[in-house]
Amino acid sequence: LLTTDLTNPDIYDEGRIVLAKDTVHIVRTSFVWNDAFYTRFPIRNYGDVTVDLSLDLWFASDFADLFEVRGMRRARRGKGERTQHGAATARLSYLALDGVSPCTTVNFEPQPDDLDEARARYRIRLQPRECTSIFAATSFGNDTAPRPDGSAGRRCERRRTPASRP
Numbered sequence: 001l002l003t004t005d006l007t008n009p010d011i012y013d014e015g016r017i018v019l020a021k022d023t024v025h026i027v028r029t030s031f032v033w034n035d036a037f038y039t040r041f042p043i044r045n046y047g048d049v050t051v052d053l054s055l056d057l058w059f060a061s062d063f064a065d066l067f068e069v070r071g072m073r074r075a076r077r078g079k080g081e082r083t084q085h086g087a088a089t090a091r092l093s094y095l096a097l098d099g100v101s102p103c104t105t106v107n108f109e110p111q112p113d114d115l116d117e118a119r120a121r122y123r124i125r126l127q128p129r130e131c132t133s134i135f136a137a138t139s140f141g142n143d144t145a146p147r148p149d150g151s152a153g154r155r156c157e158r159r160r161t162p163a164s165r166p
Contacts, residue, residue: 004028023047024126026055036146037138045126053124057136060118061092061104083117090115102141109135109148 006026011019023046030039045051062080078096085091088111093103112120122134135148 002028002030019051020047024051024053034146035139038148039136039138040148041134042131043124043126043133044131045128048128050128051126053122053126055122055124055134057108057112057120057122057134058118059090059092059106059120061094085115085117087111087115090117090120104138104140106136106138107146107148 004027006028007022008019008024010017010021025044025046027042028039030037032038041055041057043053043055076097078094081093081095081101083090083092088108090106091103092106093101095101106120108115108120113123114121120136124132126132137146137148139146
């Protein structure tokens, strides 16, 4: 389990603060379970005004770590294939020198506003004190990845402790 907390710096436009430091809080929680890599991004607006955000999740794979020992480069390599994507799924694949074609599949929930060969883009509008979550499930070696089940955490609830923010 890996958890990372992020907040925004002061954001300026023409010399004035348009988004005060620590207004938007993003937590990234990642873990491996049943041969898949899961990530959850709860995003919370701690401010008193509505916040419009654009969040890009970038992804790529060269599959080199499957075939090369660190520090050693093979004389010949296979070929990365064009990433295939649908509305909420991206499939990265590679044609190895032996003809085998391993792939990595990433599923997003909810469906991104834009998904291309290297990026899932979300346009998010958060009302004051509102929270939303984005989920991703990544698997290797098959054409399908498990769907990220965001139903349990969709409302961004967590246990309150004395140190928790209001």
